[in-house]
Amino acid sequence: HGLNAKYLGGLWQELSIGWGDEQTGKPEAKQSDAARKPSYLLDGLRVRWRAAKPADAALLAKEIAQWQQALWRFTSVGHIGKLGGPKAWVEPVSPLTARQELKLKMPTSTDGKEVVLYLTAGDAGDGREQDFVVWERPRLVAAGRPDLLLRDVRAVTQELAARRERIFASTAKCLGAAAEASATPGPVDAAKLAQKHGVEAESLAAWLDYLGIGAGGPVKLGTSISRKMESASNYDFIKGWVGDDALSVVANSSDQHVRIPGNMKPRGIAVHPTPTLSVAVGWRSPAAAALSISGSVQHAHPECGNGVAWSLELRRGNTRQRLATGISQGAKVIPIGPLEKIAVQAQDVVSLVINPRDGNHSCDLTAIDLKLSDGTREWDMSRDLSPDILAGNPHKDSHGNADVWNFYSEPATGSTGHVIPAGTLLARWQAAATADEKAKLAEEVQKLLQGGAAALPKDSPDAQLHQQLTSLGGPLFAPGSLAVRGDKPGTPDSKSPQPKGTDNASQAIGLDPSLFGKHPNGGGIEPASLCVQAPSVIEVRFPADLVAGAEFVVAGTLHAETGQEGSVQLQVLTTKPESASGLRPTATVETNANGPWTSNNRGVSHATPIIVREGSESRKRIEASFEEFRSWFPAALCYTKIVPVDEVVTLTLFYREDDHLQRLMLDDSQKAKLDRLWNELHFVSHDALTLVDAYLQLMEYATQDADPKVFEPMRKPINDRAAAFRKELVGAEPKQIEALIQFAAQAYRRSLTDAEAAELRDLYRRLREQELPHDEA
Template sequence: MRFLLPLLLAGSVHAVETRAILQTYCLNCHSTDKQKGDLDLEASDIHQEPHVWENVLDQMQLGEMPPKKEKQLTAAEKKQLTDWVRGTLDQIALANAGDPGPVVLRRLSNMEYTYTLRDLTGVESLDPAREFPVDGAAGEGFTNAGAALVMSPALLTKYLDAAKEVAAHAVFTPHGMRWSASTSAQDWTDEALARIRGIYAKHTTSGESGQTVAQGIKLDTGTGSGRLPLAKYLDALQGRGSADGLSPKYLQILREALTSTKPSVLLDPLRAKFRAKKLTAADIEPWQQVLWRFANVGHIGKENGPKAWQEPVTPLTANHEMRVKLTSDRDATLYLTTTDAGDGSEGDEVIWQNPRLVAPGRPDLPINGLPALVKHIETQRARILASTEQCLNAIAGGKDDADPVLIATWREYLGLGTTKLEPLLTKKMLGTPDYNFIQGWQGEQALSVLANSSDATVRTPGVMKAHSVATHPSPTRASVIAWRCEKAGTLSIDGDVSDAHPECGNGVTWALDVRRGHTSEVLSKGETKGADVIKLGPFENVRVEAGQVVALIIGPRDGNHVCDLTAVNLTLNDGVKTWDLAKDVSPNILKGNPHGAWHFLSQPASLEAAPDVPAPIAEWRKNPSPELAVKVRQYLEKDFPLNSPLLRGFLNDRPDQTNPTDLNAKAPSVLEVKIPAVLANGTEFVVNGELASKTSGSVQMQVLTEKPDASKSLVTGKSETRVKNGQWSDNNLVTQHSAPIIVNNASETRGRFEAAFDDFRSLFPIALCYTRIVPVDEVVTLTLFYREDAFLKRLMLSEAESRELDLAWEELLFVSEAPLKQVDAFEQLWQFATQDAKPSAFEPMREPILKAAAKFKEQQKAAIEPQKAAVLAFAEKAWRHLLTEKEISGLKAFDPRLMLVRVLTSPSFLYRGEKAPAKTGPVSPQELATRLSYFLWSSAPDDELLSSDLNDLVGQTRRMLKSDKVRRLALEFGCQYLHVRDVATLEEKSERHFPTFLDLRDDMQEEVTRFFIDLIQNDRSIVSLLDADHTFVNAELAKHYGLESEGEWQRIGGLHAQGRGGILGFAATLAKQAGASRNSAILRGTWLIEVVLGEKLPIPPKGVPTLPEEAPADLTERQLIERHSRDENCMGCHKRIDPYGFALEGFDAIGRARKADTKTILPDGTAVDGLAGLRDYLLTKRRDDFTRQFCRKLLGYALGRSVQLSDKPLIDQMMKSDLRFGTLVEHIVRSKQFREMRGKELTSKP
């Protein structure tokens, strides 16, 4: 090898002289024999190892070689040697210009790996490399350099774990795959729900939310959203509003319907208003409310249940019952109104059938007999008043010396007869499935009285204590446990009530009363609260006669009888004998009903206790005497209305009972009916209406309290939908119309109205879709997801939108596995229904649910192939090349999720592999797209880049530089170039000295990032990095800088006037190049020399003293450094470093402005003062150094390697450009270095 240097230097006098210089000053240490520092200049060929001679040149320029203790070159010798090395290197650079550089197998950096996965999946929250070891920097100081991106077994394990984690975010659908930010199936379901609701919300509006009460619990029926936004469409069609955002489809449908000439009893009035441009939603909504109702869908599909959520209702009837409550204490006038339903009065004769007054506990009173009845009752009232004392004294003495009819009237009123106890429970319960000692009497819908005859406390599922009695009401009937008195006397009564199943349900109502005939005295009443035991009494000296009853009533609260098993006991004592319910009944409850004095029966849950008699009469009842009888008569003389219960019996004995009670009329007409006050208050007027003809006619009949105008138009009326009492498994929804159209069933007229209603409903649903989707309108819901959006699809959506909605629903059912879960839900509901309802109501649902589950399993199997196809399409993007048949078959051998793991752990994904050509030449289009994308976006190429003509690479480059993804270039290039990429996580600052730093460090790095984004996207000159008069701040960073700015991030100018501007004034650069508790002019100076200007500094010698973290009290930070720099070992470097740092002494260790000595003299003798002076110096005397360094860094980042000698011509071209960022990038992407790859014949070349 020794012959290489002589050959190199032979051939000229200049060569001979240069060889002599090397021999004299260099080869003593760096010969083939000695090779000090592993450097052999004797054998090194500058053409083969130019990088060695570049380093020689650097060391000579730095004054490091020859070492100071060795013989030094004269100025002429140094010039001759450096000129020769530089000239030769320039020749080599030109000869090799455009060399792509060495071929290195490049692994994706941690951030490239992260960004690539985020782009491939669309999940920005992915952070798969968070547990990876930090990437080292190489090349030009960046973490994307191939030389630093090594692989190890430990890292490979982390890649496997990360791949599994990422694959867990894949959501497999019936037609392929999508990605989610979550790994939870419930979240995937929620995302599918949100997608569907998003489609719904685009075309609907909100309205009044509806509620239903099921088993006493208020539940949402889902009517608050999904409504037809009718007002917007009417406004748009009539020129009152914009059509923007509205469905063109529905606008056309609505326009055609409102301009049609086809007759319609409902639409014609609307069309007239539309022609006058006065039609509003208020004109349509009343008919919507009449023609639609909303049902519960939590059990949809059950026997006799609703067929849809939004159900059509038809206000047509052949016979209409009308009821009006009368509450006034004055005479009432009612108006029986008949109208012709808007279609003419032909055949509109009607019959008002049996108009009557109805009240609880008395016979119905026909209207036509009321005047005579009033006279009759007045007569009987006079008779009673005249004989009050005689009758009461006769009853008290047990004599019959008064009118027997009047005596019987008084005895019935006083409750002196036997109280009826019916209906008794007659069905025996011989035991529960678990306990044969729990027996009792029962009725329908869990109505029962039970007893535990054992010594054990058990659950049934409520708690039955040993030797106890419990009872359970039904939704519509209360349970009654009654004790009948055998002998007149006075009683002491006490007892207790408690919820035996407090874990669920809403408790029960309870009451304890004494029943005397038809009257009742309530001793106590209330509702249970949790497991609290409610004590009843004691009630002392309660007077009872033979045949009278003490009753304990347990009722369902709000009609909800779920978990209503109630533990009860009742004890009565007459001074001689004690009756104890539990002791008497629990040993043998099935002995009979009645069981001795105890009776088990039921009554309507809503039945109110009969009112007791007034106080004077009650006193006489307790202690009959002539004196009290006088007081009774005196009371009645003052307060004895004709509707008194004492006169009730005479209502049956009314005159003229055989007179006709029907009224006839013809539409339009109004009949007046007057009702006397004495009979009106507390009653209800009831009448039925129908057509007189059985073949023709159509009318509306109403009973009004105010006189109306005769009308020939169709009356909308009102509708009321309510839930009637009954078993929760029944369909208890009923709708009543205040003004239905009365027509004959199966008549032509009925058909005409039904068609008109159908036309209206097809055009004007209240709701377009059920947006809740997940029903919560039943206590135990069976329907997991309910879809009702036919109106939305028919009226609003295009075919593409309908397809999108269908796919969203398919995905929802698939990812949630709803058909399989429905099977379990059905079984649970069935078991629940066996406790207190009719499980057979759900039997029609069983087979469809099982068939749907079986069909879904087949769908799951069928979906595997499209899912695998989706993974293969993903793999092609992830691997950045077309898949081979071998790769496809290898992947398809696994299930879809494991396929993803294989894709993400393959070298084809983890490495940016490129196929080396035989000879140096262009890379493939896909490889070139990959290079460009990883350069600008740190990620795989997007579809547009892959499908573009890469002859227009510059056009794609410009597009990509405008993208938001250049934030990555700002971070990975810009922040790494300035050495501030880690400021956001910097923890080296003293919290005692700088308590605000931790809160500001994110903002500091964000400022730099935003500055570079602005530089890139707006194609600014890179010189603006030095001379920019603007930056980007939020309120917190502005305060840190002493600037005025509020709110979120914004661009602000005028920084030069504030002593800032450009990279020299960034808090991030100033804080990073400073100590933990004080400034460091050394760090800042080094950063300026090496990072900004591209000069090289020698490694500090050993034994250099360390500066203290805080300056002594008698020295400033600058004085401390100046004293340190006078050290003989440090002086040489610090003369170059410190002046640059001193110019930035006007900023503390976290970049805040401060007063300090910032005057300094730079190494070339230039005097500067502060940041402004330093900036001017860099822009004038060192501009080329700055721009060359930036170009070098940008090129090194783009190529992922160190800049080499052959790159010098490209950098020279970049330097001659306008220095705009985009121009520099375009120079790079046009270059051979970027577009080509070394051939196999040069793979060993350095």
């Protein structure tokens, strides 16, 4: 079979431990205590090996490979020995931990109604004694919202369902109050306005916040682009504001059409996004008005790239109303508008936003233009900005108003705030000019929310609006506005009205709040945490619209008193596991942190680590078993490349790592031969001397952009090795002279006479006296 006899024999003996005398020929009772000692990891493998047939070999090898990946990691050879760096090419890692952080992005619902998770606590294959797990404060985390504890999900869901009914029933009245508020200069007293229109203050506040009415202060835009560019492609009349990754807003102040390399029109404006950031020019309204808006978008580098996605938005408070959207690819000019009677309030912002498509910003320079008019005044982007774009950001307009034009970026995945889809009943309500028209549209919005959108096409604007406003995670029902965070599990704040009744569906959501804060034996734990004994699988159902875009976060550990000698494995799954019993091989995850190249940026973590208490006997027992497994199944027997190439600048010219090969497979004569070959390589290559120069070059390189201190501990060993090698060279000179005389006899094809040998030695001596180096002499 072409196998190594030493390793085969040792492995056979190791896997045969505990096998009866009928198989091994040795009575079980005569086996040593060490042989009979249980092994957490190897015992299961032994059982499966004994029962296996030749066809099962691949499965056994796969199991071993999984644990090799969990218990070993490969490092970078080129910097072995640096401060804080790896000690070897193959290093042991441990999948043991005392506490595990688990995060799971909530999946998309398959039925549009529910998302189901399974909190799985496995017994790690050694029984359930003392396997008491604490799921610490499981919760939903989403941007822009307070965390929602799993303990409170059921109560919050019930309250949101009741609140939805109340808000929908008062939609028309709330929109009437909102219309009055939008026409009122200055701050809005929501409580008095709600009382006047006969609606709940909480419902009206939600609508006002969503519509951006009475939000107070100017609209908050993204990150201002702050770095000035004085010229581009040697054209000093091309100036603008720029950032990293080609982010830019630039202007051509001349009458020339030039390329930079994209097209820059005379007196024109162009912008460029990044792979992750959109770029925008925003016009901030100096006063309330009804506007006519028009403009254009044109891909300015049409020969390449996949074009851009663009949108024209009206932003007010926390809300964005999308007025127009599209794709620009190729040289065709995409017209915008004209859009008529767009009502704006003072400090509202009209933004033209350019996004990269599919994260590809190659050749995304885009020519843009925007014109706005209130009937008496006009704002022209190109005319206002092209002469002196660097005058400021924000930039004044041609009428003397300060801070009107804004150049900024924001995440390309979408900014904060809610988008009111263009063409919807609510968008038409916003644009309506008369009170009667607004009242009629408000009634239609209420009918849409109460009656549903089943009769509408799924991609219609009003269907999108219905989905947005009826979602429990939507702008009208954000869980952050509820105070379901009492000291007792599931206790809502007294100010939050509770539903009169609950149905079976709502009772199936989340978990029973009474399960939290309790130990299975009756003791108490942290009020928002959950304690179970493994093996355990807990099914948790969530409303799909409540958890959309959220992340489930929890930490798991063993209970301090009753789990001292336990061992468990924890998972948060989207499919129900067949069983929570047994030991599961844990996959490793390699990470590379951002940092100087001199730092040890590589890290490793385990997907399903084994949780044990620090200092426990269980931890010692399991780690000893891992070490036993590593001794028989190293991830690699030796480093075969000899010359490492895993670092650009290396301190290892030749690398030897063959301890496992020698220990498991080689006899004494083979080990001696291997040592001799390595010694010859080092001697012939003079690598000990070459490494001194390499070290000095690396230290000089490291001082430029990194931390050379991490290599300082290597200086003395490198210099000492070089000094020792120089002595070795001097000590080898007599042997080399004798070898040369023997070679001369082969060259002469006869034995040398004593006189001839003496003559050669005398010649060498005279050459050295003339200060000729040994090799040349």
